[in-house]
Amino acid sequence: MENDFPIKMWIDVNGNVQEKEYQEVVTEKRARTFYQQLIRIRTFDRKGISLQRQGRIGTYAPFEGQEASQVGSALALEANDWMFPSYRDHGATMTFGHSLKNILLFWNGRNEGCIPPAGKNIFPPGIPIATQLPHAVGAAFAEKRKGTKNAAIVYFGDGATSEGDFHEGLNMASVFEAPVVFFNQNNGYAISVPMEKQMNTKTIAQKALAYDMPGVRVDGNDVFAVYAETLKALDRARNGKGPTLIEAVTWRYGAHTTADDPTKYRDQKESDRRREETDPVLRVERLMKNQGWFDEQWAEEVKNQAAHEVDASVAEMESFPPADPNDIFDHVFAEPTWQLEEQKQQYFEAKKGVAVWNQQQQ
Ligand SMILES: Cc1ncc(C[n+]2csc(CCOP(=O)(O)OP(=O)(O)O)c2C)c(N)n1
Numbered sequence: 001m002e003n004d005f006p007i008k009m010w011i012d013v014n015g016n017v018q019e020k021e022y023q024e025v026v027t028e029k030r031a032r033t034f035y036q037q038l039i040r041i042r043t044f045d046r047k048g049i050s051l052q053r054q055g056r057i058g059t060y061a062p063f064e065g066q067e068a069s070q071v072g073s074a075l076a077l078e079a080n081d082w083m084f085p086s087y088r089d090h091g092a093t094m095t096f097g098h099s100l101k102n103i104l105l106f107w108n109g110r111n112e113g114c115i116p117p118a119g120k121n122i123f124p125p126g127i128p129i130a131t132q133l134p135h136a137v138g139a140a141f142a143e144k145r146k147g148t149k150n151a152a153i154v155y156f157g158d159g160a161t162s163e164g165d166f167h168e169g170l171n172m173a174s175v176f177e178a179p180v181v182f183f184n185q186n187n188g189y190a191i192s193v194p195m196e197k198q199m200n201t202k203t204i205a206q207k208a209l210a211y212d213m214p215g216v217r218v219d220g221n222d223v224f225a226v227y228a229e230t231l232k233a234l235d236r237a238r239n240g241k242g243p244t245l246i247e248a249v250t251w252r253y254g255a256h257t258t259a260d261d262p263t264k265y266r267d268q269k270e271s272d273r274r275r276e277e278t279d280p281v282l283r284v285e286r287l288m289k290n291q292g293w294f295d296e297q298w299a300e301e302v303k304n305q306a307a308h309e310v311d312a313s314v315a316e317m318e319s320f321p322p323a324d325p326n327d328i329f330d331h332v333f334a335e336p337t338w339q340l341e342e343q344k345q346q347y348f349e350a351k352k353g354v355a356v357w358n359q360q361q362q
């Protein structure tokens, strides 16, 4: 079965273009745009971890290693398309035009973090695994019924494919030919659970067969291959041909979140080896060097510009007051249920208890 779903690659690990015909898409202009975005989101990601370590934001889910999957797919979208991210996909949302400040506010527990810039169809990150898939199908189906050419993309991990929502979403999209792209980032792990312990299939792409839609495997660290395959799937969707499942094969170099220690379940040497060989940023750098497009001074400027933008967004985020715990309870339903009222009371009582305990320690 694995052989039926070969991994598509446009640029190999040494930065060489695989086919002559790709040269039309693999232009200097695109390489620069991709490189710039890859650096931008990596800079943000590293800052996210650093802010969490300093206690300046809450928890944080890093995506380093998965940048090509997120940049390549997001840059294939049209401005009016819909994006449904998970908690690890803010590289994609910021590429699609989300505000960096709001993304940071999200990780700091503030409601504003869920709001995209005006006119941008970006949903808040799906934290309960796979719940965003049926939402994306609904939005795509609504666009189809309205007669537009807009499509939706939904991001999720390998672990999410074990959830009922994954199957319900794919089935519904298939039956109603909804213009949606199911974009899976297979990073090999669902927190500490490796893929082989959670499914017997060797690929995610083959799961598309059950829903009679195309299933495509792509090198998720090759931004050009990801871009080209997503574009193809989006074209198909817009033209009434229905959904596609894309499996971007990738790896996260860091922890699942800042609350996790990956060395407990993964050999760090494996991650180091992969980084050396298949880092998505290095891949574009090697391509640009091979083509004579890489300019050290320009690359320095790109890095400085990214650092400047990220620092400015941190300052903006920090001008907001800390999150209000009432918000967790008050915005779930229009009228709060008794269970929520009870939980809220319990929370504040416990908090009072902690405050008293802290005082006693002083
Ligand atoms: C419905 C549900 N069950 C369990 C969890 C706890 N949980 C958070 S992340 C995660 C693993 C998801 O793995 P995967 O889909 O591969 O995404 P990745 O984190 O690798 O991007 C789990 C089980 C959750 N958030 N939601």
Ligand SMILES: [Mg+2]
Pocket: 157, 158, 159, 185, 186, 187, 188, 189, 190, 191
């Ligand atoms: Mg995963």
